Amino acid sequence: EPEVTQTPSHQVTQMGQEVILRCVPISNHLYFYWYRQILGQKVEFLVSFYNNEISEKSEIFDDQFSVERPDGSNFTLKIRSTKLEDSAMYFCASRQYGSGNTIYFGEGSWLTVV
Amino acid sequence: AQSVSQHNHHVILSEAASLELGCNYSYGGTVNLFWYVQYPGQHLQLLLKYFSGDPLVKGIKGFEAEFIKSKFSFNLRKPSVQWSDTAEYFCAVKPGSQGNLIFGKGTKLSVKP
Numbered sequence: 001e002p003e004v005t006q007t008p009s010h011q012v013t014q015m016g017q018e019v020i021l022r023c024v025p026i027s028n029h030l031y032f033y034w035y036r037q038i039l040g041q042k043v044e045f046l047v048s049f050y051n052n053e054i055s056e057k058s059e060i061f062d063d064q065f066s067v068e069r070p071d072g073s074n075f076t077l078k079i080r081s082t083k084l085e086d087s088a089m090y091f092c093a094s095r096q097y098g099s100g101n102t103i104y105f106g107e108g109s110w111l112t113v114v
Numbered sequence: 115a116q117s118v119s120q121h122n123h124h125v126i127l128s129e130a131a132s133l134e135l136g137c138n139y140s141y142g143g144t145v146n147l148f149w150y151v152q153y154p155g156q157h158l159q160l161l162l163k164y165f166s167g168d169p170l171v172k173g174i175k176g177f178e179a180e181f182i183k184s185k186f187s188f189n190l191r192k193p194s195v196q197w198s199d200t201a202e203y204f205c206a207v208k209p210g211s212q213g214n215l216i217f218g219k220g221t222k223l224s225v226k227p
Contacts, residue, residue: 031213033214035215035217041219042204042217042218042219042220043158043204043206043217043220044217045214045215045216045217048213048214050213055213056213056214091157091158102148102160102163103215104160105150105157105158105159106157107156107157108157
C-alpha cells in the first residue's frame with residue numbers, strides 16, 4: 001500500500017536554529033497537509049497546500065513557518081527560528097482530489113528544541 | 115469555534131471486554147467523521163470513516179462507529195477488545211466547508227491480557 005514518508009524521524013535542534021522537515025506524499029495525491037502534536041495534547045492542523053499554494057492555515061502557522069513543494073515529489077515544512085514550544089511530533093498527510101477522500105498520514109517527525 | 119471532544123483520556127480494559135469511546139463535535143453543518151488509531155511507535159492509521167448513508171459504519175479489526183446527528187456524536191465501539199488494540203484513538207471531523215481535519219485530544223486504550 002502506498003505510504004506518506006517523512007524524514008527525519010527525530011531531530012534535536014537548538015533554539016533559534018532553522019529546521020526543515022521533509023515529506024514525500026503519495027504519488028497521485030494533490031492535497032498536502034502538515035499537522036503537529038505536542039506531547040500530551042491533541043493533533044493540531046497547521047497548513048494545507050494545493051496547486052502549489054497554501055489553501056488553508058491555522059493560527060499556529062505564523063511567519064516562522066513556511067511550506068514548499070520544491071521538486072514535484074517532496075513537500076517540506078520549514079521553521080525559520082525554532083522555539084522551545086515548537087517541540088512536537090509533526091505529521092505530514094496527503095489525499096486525492098475530492099472533498100470526501102481520506103487523508104493519509106506519515107509516521108511523523110519528532111522535533112525536540114533545546 | 116469548531117471542536118471535537120473525546121470524553122475519556124485513558125481507558126483500561128481486560129481482554130474480551132466491550133469498548134465504547136465517546137466523541138462529540140460542535141459544527142452544525144455537513145461533516146465527514148473519522149476515527150484514527152495510533153499504535154505505539156507508529157503513525158496515525160484510518161480505522162473507519164463516515165461520509166453519508168448508513169450511520170452505522172464498520173471499520174477494520176472489528177471496530178464500528180455510529181453517527182447520531184441529533185447528538186452530534188460519533189462513538190467508537192468494539193464488542194470484544196484484544197491486547198493488540200492497545201493504542202491511542204483519535205476522533206476527527208472534517209467540516210463540509212473545510213479541507214482539513216479537526217482532531218479530538220485522543221483516548222489512550224490499554225488492554226490487559
